[in-house]
């Protein structure tokens with residue numbers, strides 16, 4: 001129940017009652033004032049919030065800021081994350097080299113369990129209706145595989161960030177703690193906090209924030225408090241995730257891992273490589289089909305995943321209509337379908353127990369990322385279709401930009417909470433994120449069409465390249481922007 | 488050439504207006520000196536409350552005082568009108584807000600030229616003509632700052648500055664406002680003098696810049712810096728600030744600038760030569776639409792520039 005865990009060094013030889021007495025005096029003296037005034041209050045200890053705090057603490061210019069983190073979950077469970085190398089969490093993300101480089105710069109990369117991170121060098125993407133295919137690898141000309149991205153479990157990332165934060169110290173952490181309410185402060189004799197957000201915690205404390213960071217995910221309470229609207233739509237799709245085992249290390253072997261993505265009429269299905277013969281599944285599909293997938297026995301679930309990379313859309317559709325027996329259906333149908341085995345992922349042979357889960361997919365973009373004494377980062381600012389694996393990377397881009405903006409403000413004596421100081425962050429990130437959101441959205445829509453004029457067009461190679469070009473460009477740009485390999 | 492200078496000029500105009508009022512309002516201090524003989528500072532700004540001192544008396548002031556006055560009465564009333572939107576980041580002071588970080592870059596550049604590092608126990612600042620406190624607040628927030636004293640003779644402007652500073656608890660022990668002019672401020676001892684004395688967008692609103700610069704010298708600690716910014720008097724600055732901004736575009740009220748008061752960098756150098764200063768530094772800055780304020784070598788001859796000298 002120790003809600004407030006300070007990462008500061010523990011006091012040495014001070015007796016408990018002294019401390020208590022001292023604290024109560026402080027509280028009396030300053031009550032809602034000094035003791036509770038922070039330069040940065042970050043709500044949300046997900047990848048975005050933890051990265052931001054780490055970046056601020058790791059930089060000597062910003063390390064003098066007084067910072068607090070509020071997180072609903074128990075962070076000690078996150079930081080003690082440990083699984084045998086034969087098991088993987090079902091929430092994995094692909095980090096671009098630029099994101100990985102940034103994590104390295106702030107000193108967090110070395111704290112990740114690197115044996116659990118898988119870099120990949122090649123990606124195969126094709127259209128489920130026409131089989132038009134596009135392949136890309138890190139650097140076609142030079143041959144030697146350049147890293148396109150790193151697959152990492154979200155928990156490995158957040159636990160590494162927490163370890164780095166513990167090493168840096170100086171963050172007041174309120175975990176197991178929810179934001180109860182956010183309001184503006186008051187004007188007193190001493191000072192005028194009438195424009196400062198005051199965050200009330202479930203533990204009873206209230207913190208005044210010079211700058212309140214909303215890193216609190218897609219349903220951001222901070223965004224709601226600031227009256228920042230967001231627009232977008234639900235895709236009517238769920239993302240089904242699972243941790244899988246394949247028949248081998250992949251067609252390219254241990255050192256040339258390949259990611260696969262097939263666009264089905266219901267949405268894309270992706271198989272992303274993890275170390276050894278493990279892989280991570282993200283399958284976006286209708287809520288009904290997602291429900292069916294989750295209800296299947298492991299062997300039928302495995303059959304469905306294998307089918308989704310191999311069978312025609314029509315056959316696959318049929319498999320979704322039967323409540324069980326997919327395994328038998330698949331083995332019968334594959335005898336009658338010609339497949340070049342090496343163009344699809346290796347056969348799935350196992351699914352890790354308890355890892356089949358699903359999340360609703362939506363697109364949301366906040367109307368702005370900043371307000372007076374407020375900045376939004378990560379999913380609080382934008383939620384994206386996972387088809388390009390960009391969500392977490394966009395958040396890392398936000399963090400990098402906001403940390404730079406805050407550094408500039410601090411070194412020039414600006415108030416880091418003023419919109420004037422925050423403007424560079426918003427103008428740098430808003431347009432960039434909007435483009436990515438738009439491209440992924442259009443891709444989803446183009447490929448979610450089963451019949452009509454778009455489908456024959458898709459089959460023309462040119463069209464496929466046109467449509468996938470932007471996607472490809474992302475990866476190529478991200479890979480080339482900062483291509484040096486970590487690990 | 489006219490292309491870059493035009494936008495710069497427009498900016499300048501706006502810039503110098505808000506800032507200029509800071510300094511030039513020294514009429515008021517003079518008046519107050521008559522009312523309260525002796526070292527003034529009765530209205531001393533250390534407290535956040537009460538600022539409305541003797542402003543009403545200011546109109547009665549005459550030039551009876553033997554002190555020269557850096558304040559031009561016409562300019563004082565003009566600047567009062569502009570006070571309201573000082574801290575509105577989208578108001579007429581926006582360009583000043585945007586320029587402010589470059590002032591710190593310039594001061595840092597000055598410090599970089601020293602063989603000896605600046606004092607490590609924190610720098611002290613005197614900001615003359617502080618206006619609404621854009622520079623004073625920012626200087627006080629820097630971790631390298633020990634204290635900032637910011638003065639301005641115009642009560643309404645200082646009231647804005649004080650009210651705004653109350654919104655940031657971190658300024659409480661580092662920033663002190665005083666309603667006074669440099670002429671009225673008691674000359675400090677050498678130890679009490681300041682590491683940095685700033686005169687931003689002030690000198691172009693003053694009738695006798697040479698006298699102001701003389702007056703300021705004892706406030707700078709030996710080894711400390713006098714830092715200024717102003718506008719060069721060229722046909723470009725006349726065209727962009729007086730003609731374009733006031734007459735054609737009307738974005739700045741007429742009378743905000745008196746182009747004849749603009750000082751060229753060479754003239755500033757001339758004023759200061761042989762009077763106990765060394766290491767003159769100059770940096771021209773230009774507002775480039777879409778990019779913001781940029782340091783542009785040589786632009787000091789055309790428009791806005793920073794100028795600094797180190798006290799021997």
Ligand SMILES: Cc1cc2nc3c(=O)[nH]c(=O)nc-3n(C[C@H](O)[C@H](O)[C@H](O)COP(=O)(O)OP(=O)(O)OC[C@H]3O[C@@H](n4cnc5c(N)ncnc54)[C@H](O)[C@@H]3O)c2cc1C
Pocket residue numbers: 043044045046047048049070071072073092093094095154177178179215216217218221239240241282359377378379380386388389390391392393394395
């Ligand atoms: C199926 C799926 C697959 C994905 N695949 C990828 C991928 O391959 N690559 C990629 O880059 N991205 C991927 N993403 C997106 C990625 O997971 C998110 O973008 C990322 O987790 C967002 O991080 P965040 O820190 O912004 O928010 P979150 O991870 O949502 O963290 C928000 C935190 O705020 C806390 N919080 C919320 N409200 C409160 C409150 N009131 N008080 C206290 N704490 C609160 C929550 O507990 C949580 O810890 C995927 C998403 C989904 C759904």
